[in-house]
Amino acid sequence: TDFRRIIPEKNAFYIGTPLTSKEKLYIDLEKLSMRNSGLFGITGSGKSFFARIIFAGLIKNKISTLLIFDMHSIRSESGKIDSLASLFSESVKIFDVSKSSKDANTYIEIAYEDVEPEDVVLVSDILQFSPKSEETLEIVSRRRKDWLKFLLDEYPNVKDKKEVSDELAVNLESLDALSRHLQKLKNLKFLKETSSSDSIKSIIENLKNGVSVVVQFSGDYKDDRLTYYFVSNIITRRIFNEFSNLTEDTQKNRVVIAIEEAHKFLSKQYQANNVFGRIAREMRKFNVTLFIIDQRPSEIDPEVLSQIGTRLVMELKDENDINAVFQGASHTKRLVKILSTLEQKQALVFGYAVPLPLPINVRSYDEEFIKEMKEVKTTKSVKDDIY
Ligand SMILES: Nc1ncnc2c1ncn2[C@@H]1O[C@H](COP(=O)(O)OP(=O)(O)O)[C@@H](O)[C@H]1O
Numbered sequence: 001t002d003f004r005r006i007i008p009e010k011n012a013f014y015i016g017t018p019l020t021s022k023e024k025l026y027i028d029l030e031k032l033s034m035r036n037s038g039l040f041g042i043t044g045s046g047k048s049f050f051a052r053i054i055f056a057g058l059i060k061n062k063i064s065t066l067l068i069f070d071m072h073s074i075r076s077e078s079g080k081i082d083s084l085a086s087l088f089s090e091s092v093k094i095f096d097v098s099k100s101s102k103d104a105n106t107y108i109e110i111a112y113e114d115v116e117p118e119d120v121v122l123v124s125d126i127l128q129f130s131p132k133s134e135e136t137l138e139i140v141s142r143r144r145k146d147w148l149k150f151l152l153d154e155y156p157n158v159k160d161k162k163e164v165s166d167e168l169a170v171n172l173e174s175l176d177a178l179s180r181h182l183q184k185l186k187n188l189k190f191l192k193e194t195s196s197s198d199s200i201k202s203i204i205e206n207l208k209n210g211v212s213v214v215v216q217f218s219g220d221y222k223d224d225r226l227t228y229y230f231v232s233n234i235i236t237r238r239i240f241n242e243f244s245n246l247t248e249d250t251q252k253n254r255v256v257i258a259i260e261e262a263h264k265f266l267s268k269q270y271q272a273n274n275v276f277g278r279i280a281r282e283m284r285k286f287n288v289t290l291f292i293i294d295q296r297p298s299e300i301d302p303e304v305l306s307q308i309g310t311r312l313v314m315e316l317k318d319e320n321d322i323n324a325v326f327q328g329a330s331h332t333k334r335l336v337k338i339l340s341t342l343e344q345k346q347a348l349v350f351g352y353a354v355p356l357p358l359p360i361n362v363r364s365y366d367e368e369f370i371k372e373m374k375e376v377k378t379t380k381s382v383k384d385d386i387y
């Protein structure tokens, strides 16, 4: 079988070879980006590299614009490997929450007014909320528009705390505790009472103009989950609000939002009210889809899993995770067996964007790949060049 022949030339992208042959397997990039996709596998299985290969294809073939929340940026892993931004410097911009970042085009600033209670609730475990904190936060944020400034900056200096808690009709100890738990947010230097540069707006403008954005977390924020969840949620909500107001004619670029540790946003507990859950369920009509990267798919709400069109499944060990990735798929028994044999850099690819389920060796992200990505395709004929 020639795997490419079924896929239109401009959408076909070589991602690897079937385990049993040396043929090239192509994926239909347009179909991949038209619906949500999922890339699953344990740590070290090769998710980040596989994702980067696919992102390069989406950008190179101008299939869609990407917004990538890059939790562990490739730069910090190894300085030798070309990042997406260095491959496609014109069409990829780096935004970073850390001013220490050397390769960022723009530093992110988030203003208090961009933060909603739901962003804080998402990280309530990391902030070590007490049982009453969430409820107290809800009351305070309903009564005071400037709730974040109040809780972070003002309340700790209030002389008569009893009077203030009475005014708000909340329990004094609960209010004390809430304000105290939130103080961790004061470590986030990019979080400002007011922001002079609207960097989130700039991200949105880039996406609208077809420029992909990598949101990077370097320096003090490297591997900091609080920052990663908090910032990704805030930025994505602004984008959701913006794009869901556009009519289908004005929003021409297809946007794919790639998110790691996706189960945090898409768990049963959160997804119904979370912006990523809403995008997974509603945004296809606005040309915005998710590219979900996760090592614990069983923690993602089955409702969201069933919305995933194309699945790229790498090595998984936990039985619940294995069952989760086959949510709604057919011929599961055979596929489970194949999955159990996968090693690093191998994936079982199935769903909307491939002709049939196949286990593959993912192609290498190496010199050759990079050279291929840097090649400028000349689709213009000689005649076009003369005139
Ligand atoms: N397609 C690939 N090309 C080259 N090296 C790879 C590829 N996939 C995995 N690797 C190697 O395996 C390691 C782990 O892969 P990575 O994508 O970081 O795993 P994960 O994101 O699942 O934790 C990488 O550091 C790299 O050395």
Ligand SMILES: [Mg+2]
Binding pocket: 047, 048, 072
């Ligand atoms: Mg990774």
